[in-house]
Amino acid sequence: MQQFDYIIAGAGASGLSLAWKMLHSPLSEKKILVLDQSLTPTNDKTWCFWDTADPLFADLIYQKWTQAEVSIFGKRSTKHLNDYTYYCLRSGDFYNHILSSLEDHPNFNLLETTVKELSFDGHNPILKTETNSFKADYIFQSCFTPWDKTEDHPRHPLLQHFLGWEITTSKPVFDDSFFTLMDFDQTFEDGIAFMYLLPWSRTSALIEYTIFSDTLLDKKQYEEKISIYLNNRYNLKxxxxxxxxxxxxxxxxxxxxxxxxxxxxxxxxxxIGGVTKPSTGYTFKRIQKQTDAIVEDLLSKGTLEPQPPSKKRFKAYDLWLLQIIDQHPKDAFRIFNHLLKNNSLDDVFRFLAEESSIRDDLKIMNSVPVCPFPESYLEDSWTP
Ligand SMILES: Cc1cc2nc3c(=O)[nH]c(=O)nc-3n(C[C@H](O)[C@H](O)[C@H](O)COP(=O)(O)OP(=O)(O)OC[C@H]3O[C@@H](n4cnc5c(N)ncnc54)[C@H](O)[C@@H]3O)c2cc1C
Structure with missing residues (x-):
């Protein structure tokens, strides 16, 4: 059985972020195997996040904005970002850049294969494919859910689901000085739903219809909403x-x-490592935090001491909101609208990035309608 120091199983956003950080640290002296079922770079995702300083992967940033449009109770307004910039990068650029750097390094082995099983033999973690087995000191995996399907059920099985079109128009219609963060569907036909629009130029944009709910729509239904929006908003047939x-x-x-x-x-x-922010779906920046901490632990201690991705109070706010989205979606809709109406976008982003103080949090809480805070969640999330 071939032995490695580390195996990275799954070369998506988190696997490649970790590989990239290992490559640029003394850990590059270790023997590292990176596997994925496909190592062909594809533009299947557009990752956006906000940051105060120059972001990681700055050379790969495809577009950035310091103004955002929001539509609150049907009224459109443009909000300025002073502390943060909203960045966007395309997955194809990210995969290409990192995979080609790893290919050039003698200590990184890339393997295109499907992982069949991850196990522990009492001494080492083991990874099995159809034809091979590998062992390592640590395996970092983003392939298999850690939840036992028969026992571990979410209390509120909600999803953030969306379908987007990247379009090119025959006439200049978009204002590329701002992006549209949330243009809520006031009809409430699909529950909490909104358009998200990233203009790349006056004639091209990515537009997504996004819903927070437990039920996926037929793909045609998302597309119909986008088509109607393009017609109503931009007069685009x-x-x-x-x-x-x-x-x-x-x-x-x-x-x-x-x-x-x-x-x-x-x-x-x-x-699947729990890094996605439950109430927003934003993950990319949190993956950077998780992978930074892993590299730091390995360098300083040689072992891993993973921390929860959120402080307990932020976890409690998220669980509170999920419960409202699930059981009282109209209240959640009002909360989102008030949150955006009564706060600067910097304050909202600071809160969602979990970079706010308790005083900031109280200001945010006071800006939204009062909704019950389920006691069971408080117990779960505040108990050490
Ligand atoms: C379309 C889309 C857009 C998103 N946009 C944003 C955004 O703007 N901002 C943000 O913060 N977050 C966003 N997210 C959320 C999140 O950032 C992404 O889902 C991100 O890709 C998660 O990274 P990951 O490494 O956990 O999973 P992935 O990137 O999905 O990586 C998992 C990898 O494991 C591989 N794999 C799985 N099973 C096996 C197996 N058995 N054998 C071998 N390989 C396997 C897969 O091929 C994949 O490459 C978006 C998600 C999606 C789906």
């Missing part, structure tokens, strides 16, 4: 634009407790 690419996503709004380990020596990474 199907003949006025071409669809260059489609993007579909369903991100779990996870309310189960954080499970750092899949098996002994096998750490869960990225979304």
């Amino acid at each position: 199907p003949i006025d634009y071409s669809i260059e690419r489609k993007e579909f996503g369903k991100i779990p709004m996870e309310d189960r407790p954080h499970k750092p380990w899949y098996k002994p020596g096998i750490l869960n990474l990225g979304t």
Whole structure:
């Protein structure tokens, strides 16, 4: 059986972020195996996040904005970002850049294969494919859910689901000085739903119809909403634009407790490592935090001591919101609207990035309608 120091199983956002950080640290002296079922870079995702300083992967940033449009109770307004910039990068650029750097390094081995099983033999974590077995000191995996299907059910099985079109228009219609963060569907036909629009230029944009709910729609239904929106907002008929690419996503709004380990020596990474912010679906920046901490632990201690992705009070706010989205979606809709109406976007972003103080949090809480705070959640999330 071939032995490695570390195995990274799954070369998506989290696996490649970790590999990239290992490559640029003394850990590059270790023997590292990176596997994925496909190592062909594809533009299947557009990752956005906000940051105060120059972000990591700055050379890969495709577009950035310091103004955002929000539509609150049907009224449109543009909000300025002073402390943060909103950045966007394309997954194809990210995969390409990192995979080609890893290919050039003698200590990194890339293998395109499907992982069949991850186990622990009493001494080492083991990874099995159809034809091979590998062992390592640590395996970092983003392939398999750590939840036992028969026992571990989420309390509120919510998803953030969306379908997006990247379009090119025959006439200049977009204002690329701002992006549209949330243009709420006031009809409430699909529950809490909104348009998200990232203009790349006056004639091209990614537009997504996004819903927070437990039920996926038929793909045609998301597309119909986008088509109607383009017509109503920009007077664009199907003949006025071409669809260059489609993007579909369903991100779990996870309310189960954080499970750092899949098996002994096998750490869960990225979304299945509980890193996705439950109430928003934003993950990319939190993956950077998780992978920074892993590299730091390995360098300083040689072992891993994973921390929960959120402080307890932020976890409690998220669980509170999930419960309202699930059981009282109209109240959640009002909360989102008031949150955006009564606060600066910097304050909202600071709160959602979990960089706010308790005083900031109280200001945010006072700005939204009063809703019950379920006691059971408080107990769960505040108990050490
Ligand atoms: C369309 C879309 C857009 C998103 N946009 C944003 C955004 O703007 N901002 C943000 O913060 N978050 C966003 N997210 C959420 C999150 O950032 C992404 O889902 C991100 O890709 C999660 O990273 P990950 O490493 O956990 O999973 P992935 O990137 O999905 O990586 C998992 C990898 O494991 C591989 N794999 C799985 N099973 C096996 C197996 N058995 N054998 C071998 N390989 C396997 C897969 O091929 C994949 O490459 C988005 C998600 C989606 C789906």
